[in-house]
Amino acid sequence: MTTTFLRLHTQPDVPLEAEAISPVAIAGLSELGIEHLPVLHGNIKAKIGDFFKVTGKGVPDILLEGDLGKIKMIGAGMSAGSITIEGNVGMHVGIGMSGGEILVKGNASDWVGPEMSGGRIVVKGNAGHMIGSAFRGQAIGITGGEIFIHGDAKNEIGNSMRRGLIAIGGDAGDFTAVNMRAGTVIVMGKMGVRAGAGMIRGTVVCFEDAPMLPSFEFSCKYQPLFLRLYLIRLQENGFENKITDQHLNGKYRRYSGDGIELNRGEILLFSR
Amino acid sequence: MKIQKTEIVDTFAEAFKMWGARVVITADTKQWARAAAASMTGFATSVIRCKLEAAVECEIRKEDTPDHRPGVSVLLFTMSSKTIAGQLIDRIGQCVMTCPTTAAYNGLESEKTVSVGGKLRFFGDGYQISKVIGGRRIWRIPVMEGEFLIEDTFGIQPAVGGGNLIILGTNKYTALQAATAASNAMREVAGVFLPFPQGVVGSGSKIGARYKSMIASTNDAYCPTLGSISSKGVLPENVEAVYEIVADGLNEEAVKEAMRRGMHAAAGKGVMMITAGNYGGELGKYKFYLHNIIKESNT
CATH class of the missing domain: 3.30.70.520 (Alpha-Beta Plaits)
Structure with a gap:
């Protein structure tokens, strides 16, 4: 069998921390071995088998079925392989991942891909707050990888991110790329207030107009060639309906900021 | 026979054994891409006096270039792996970067690479920006017409x-x-x-x-x-x-x-x-x- 199936048979009462649902953890294990891997049900130790029916040995490709909105930390530390989640998923999906791909066909909760350094997370639906962000108290957010949210996402996308690409197909909440060190956030819908607050370097792109902080200064209107490379890549990865020729060939208003920091960051707003 | x-x-x-690199030059129009390629491959007929050999390999349809603009593929060979980086830096820097609307990308996947954009970026005088797109590091060098893009490293092979x-x-x-x-x-x-x-x-x-x-x-x-x-x-x-x-x-x-x-x-x-x-x-x-x-x- 080329895929390991995990079907949720018992909905947890409280959030379930399931770091063990990851190609790294299940590699080479039997069905029974996987079912005995530890999870944390609230503050109580439990096993994967208490909540999931496992079919197939531990191989790098995992398929998860059921409403996993209360299941946290799926794909923790994965460096290769793939996880497909047929429905929704809970917080911290892809925490610390460095490679491989996670596909969420439903919605994702907060903190998608914290401490991520590589690989790709794709959410077909909406996502919560703090996508690709640093944990509270941490200076650095994600250091690589790609997070593609096809729907909307909430506040503080890419908080303190250092590298990587976050693409939001819909709208973004407030404080997008707050304290950004570097990297790229592309929002194809609307963007809330205070985007780029405290950013040092990095790029925020928005297809719609957005309110600018007074510490950002208008530089010019131009056609950023580098953005074509990102947009072509995103078109090839499922965003073809969101990115038009106008976005590829059009002009963008470039704002430099944040003036309270190094002033080497940029916000590019599509100019109709 | x-x-x-x-x-x-x-x-x-x-x-003879030489070392080769492939540069994909793109531009807003085919004419500018050709102009950059012609300039880059000038005085490159023989290693005897030119120290390298280079020429246009082919033109590339815009659908097949990294930024979907018209492109030209240039092959550049030198006798030693140690001299190829310098030639790439000089020729891309002087002949491609100076040509309006162009960008230069690596066209050769190889385990052995040399830093080209990684050196030319200093032309940006501190204002250059690096982006990693699909695993490829690209340098954005601010220039008078906007930005010049060049890939960080180029593959070389025997x-x-x-x-x-x-x-x-x-x-x-x-x-x-x-x-x-x-x-x-x-x-x-x-x-x-x-x-x-x-x-x-x-x-x-x-x-x-x-x-x-x-x-x-x-x-x-x-x-x-x-x-x-x-x-x-x-x-x-x-x-x-x-x-x-x-x-x-x-x-x-x-x-x-x-x-x-x-x-x-x-x-x-x-x-x-x-x-x-x-x-x-x-x-x-x-x-x-x-x-x-x-x-x-x-x-």
Whole structure:
């Protein structure tokens, strides 16, 4: 069998921390071995088998079925392989991942891909707050990888991110790329207030107009060639309906900021 | 052995190990991409004096370039892996970056890479920005027209330089027509370029000279005017003009295929012989036997 199936048979009462649902953890294990891997049900130790029916040995490709909105930390530390989640998923999906791909066909909760350094997370639906962000108290957010949210996402996308690409197909909440060190956030819908607050370097792109902080200064209107490379890549990865020729060939208003920091960051707003 | 009425001499072309890189130049229009490529491949016919060999490999449809703009692929070879980075930096920096609307991308996937954009970025004087897109690091260098994009590293690989054909014609017109046909056919092979003007050499050289300062001099054995003077004269009586075609390639197979196509395209009325240049087989790593190439293609 080329895929390991995990079907949720018992909905947890409280959030379930399931770091063990990851190609790294299940590699080479039997069905029974996987079912005995530890999870944390609230503050109580439990096993994967208490909540999931496992079919197939531990191989790098995992398929998860059921409403996993209360299941946290799926794909923790994965460096290769793939996880497909047929429905929704809970917080911290892809925490610390460095490679491989996670596909969420439903919605994702907060903190998608914290401490991520590589690989790709794709959410077909909406996502919560703090996508690709640093944990509270941490200076650095994600250091690589790609997070593609096809729907909307909430506040503080890419908080303190250092590298990587976050693409939001819909709208973004407030404080997008707050304290950004570097990297790229592309929002194809609307963007809330205070985007780029405290950013040092990095790029925020928005297809719609957005309110600018007074510490950002208008530089010019131009056609950023580098953005074509990102947009072509995103078109090839499922965003073809969101990115038009106008976005590829059009002009963008470039704002430099944040003036309270190094002033080497940029916000590019599509100019109709 | 003959192709049509042209005799294929039982000899071999002697070729050398070189190091190759491929640069994909894109621009807003095909014309600007071509202009940059032409500039970058100027004065790059022979390592003898140019220190490198380079030419346009092909034009690339915009759908197939990294930024979906019209593109031109350039191959650039040097004798050593240590000198190729410097040549890439100089030529992209002076000839591509200066050309309006262009960008330069690596076109060769290879384990061995050299830093090119990573060095040219300093032209940005601290305002340069790096982006990693799909695993490729791209430098954005602010310039007067906007931004110049260049990939951080370029792949390099061992390559073959100096595959060649020598075409002996009964007059200048037919010989040049045959050489041009061969050149056009040979340039169709992917991974091959012909470093001389339009791919044809009107003044082939031999190694050494009677003058100590010269590392190469005229190939007197094939000079029609020296038929009665040169001690090495090999030209049949009716030969009035000789042209050489030099083919460099990313691997042996590509050079071999180019030579095969070249012989078939050149052979015909007015072309008495097709031969090849070598140095006795002691200098170059590769030997391309003309008869073997023809036989292999017939099987």
